[in-house]
Amino acid sequence: MSLSSRSQQHPDTGTDADTGHPDTGTDADTGTEAGAAAGVSEEGAAVGAVMGAGWRARYPAVARGVTVTVSLLSFALVMLALLLPNRLSGFHPAEFTRLPGEAVFGAALLLVLPRRPRIVVAVLAGACLGALTVLSLLDIGFSQFLGRGFNMVLDWSLFGDAESYVKDSLGATGATVAVVAVVVIILALFALLALAVVRLGNVMARHNAVATRTVLALGTVWVLCMETGAQFAGVHVAADHAAGLVQYRVRAVRDTLRDEAAFEEQAKHDKFGSTPPDQLLTGLRGKDMMFTFIESYGRSAVEDPVTAPGVDATLTAATEKLADAGFAARSGWLTSATYGGNSWLGHSTFLSGLWIDNQQRYRTVTSSDHLSLTRAFQKTGAWRTVGIMPGVQKGWPEAKYFGLDNVYDSTELGYKGPKFSWSTMPDQYALTAFERLEHGKKHDKPLMSEIILTSSHQPWAPIPKTVPQDEVGDGSIYKGIEKAGKNPADVFYDSTKVKQEYGQSIQYSVNSLIDYVTRYGTKDTVLVFLGDHQPMARVSGEDSDRDVPCAIVARDPKVLDKIADWGWSDGLQPEHDAPVWKMSAFRDRFLTAYGSTPSS
DSSP states (O other): OOOOOOOOBOOOOGGGGTTTOOOOSOOTTTTHHHHHHHTOOHHHHHHHHHHHHHHHHHOHHHHHHHHHHHHHHHHHHHHHHHHOOSSGGGOOGGGGGBEEHHHHHHHHHHHHSOHHHHHHHHHHHHHHHHHHHHHHHHHHHHHHHHSSOOOTTTGGGHHHHHHHHHHHHHHHHHHHHHHHHHHHHHHHHHHHHHHHHHHHHHHHHHTHHHHHHHHHHHHHHHHHHHHHTOEETTEESEEOHHHHHHHHHHHHHHHHHHHHHHHHHHHTOOTTTTOOGGGSSGGGTTOEEEEEEETTOOHHHHHSTTTHHHHHHHHHHHHHHHHHTTOEEEEEEEEOSOOSSOHHHHHHHHHHSSOOOSHHHHHHHHTSOOOOHHHHHHHHTSSEEEEEETTOOSOOGGGTTTTOSEEEETTSSOOOSOOBTTBSSOHHHHHHHHIIIIITSOOSSOEEEEEEEOTTOTTOOSOOOOOOGGGOTTSTTHHHHHHHSOOHHHHHTOHHHHHHHHHHHHHHHHHHHHHHHHHHOOTTEEEEEEESSOOOHHHHOTTOOOEEEEEEEESSHHHHHTTGGGOOEESSSOOTTSOEEEGGGHHHHHHHHTTOOOOO
16 A cells, blocks of 8 residues: 655755764764663773774864765665655655655654653664664565555564575575575664664754754744645655554554454355255266466466467467367456465455455464355265365365365475476476376266466466476476576566566466366366466556456356356457456355355
């Protein structure tokens, strides 16, 4: 979320940079006061003052220049922290010419405090500015990757996933270096801002009369500009940006806590929760069901000028290939609950019929009895239910909620090849393993499978290539392909290359899936496949929607006849103006279309 603040033009305040004041070694923040702020002894501070005085006496011009420069840098750092936007779209030069009211009131407070309380308050103020700056930077990062700001209540757990992602993309050493660099930068930010506020407080104390007049004048100007709405370069000049951010975060915490309680009650109500097994999914009995998610497959893949030509051609060719094999398809748009990542939120929204847009909602629903679409198949007793989860690399207790009799994670699919950045294995291999382990075997029931395809996961390099089906084997053949692939760092940070490679990855995933269906599908195969979310903002655009394509494929025409009133497009590529539903609406529409009777 970006916040707009009322503000006013920033006047020249060069007098608080200690101009015109010869330094004779009594600088408060290098002598006794700095020693007190740092917790050192009075003797140590005195020694430091004497040594500093000797250096300044020998080079007075240089010393004065350093003093003025440090003061100006301190002032600039504090102003940057007070005016820093929390979205990239807010970075305009005019935004940094505003007069922040927090600076005026903070300066007034420091002026009236005695030395020791002033230093304590200045350090605390600097720490608060450091925290505010870190949170704004987190907002920017989360907006770029997840299309939303940082949630102070729920998002701390995502840092472990972020570290794992960096490790998969850059290796263990690269991840360690990145984590250490981030920690050092954050600590330095807190320390520098604390020192900067202490420095400015000491400068004002040495020039108390001038500082007092300046603060009174700026305070008067700020109030007048705030009341009149004065603007400069199209931006309100009197700013209360930092205070607005604090208020926004307090509201966000309050709303999050309220949302948790409200959602827990919502999850208890389920119109199909008490439907008897023999009244569920009667229109699909005997069908082999495949629910397949393609990672990051969003509307931008089929509409962005860079990616669309290749992806559209792939979807057209895949539709024709399906038709040649006797299959038909219908497709529409679903609006995902997540963006850029957190794929499990999209999966659970689609399958639960509830809007799962944060981690707490995910925990709530997966620990409840709310009926998921996949568990509805299990509940009937008419299907064997399995999950193909190459992205699951540790325990996954949620399998019980999703009603999966057996789950094959990354360690159970028999893959002996290399990882492709984050993706543990190519989609072609995952589907081949599904055929070997489940679909190709004889069962006394039809299969219902949930399959996650991960080859289109960022950073979209290196990308696997399709190999002859009889050469897939244990995946060792992919070693040469991975080694010859592109370096993630060469792709991810280039705005054109990353779109091109993203499009290539979607083409690979779609081709892998359609090749599998046309090779191994039967008259009873029904495939539902969709994207879980749009790719990150670098690919889809900072203000893009959250729509993803969804298609239903079947050889039996009766299957598609049951959704004729949905208004979906023929083929795998939905028309631009095809119906758009919230992803959470799919479960109930699907259950209703295929013969399920609501219980309430």
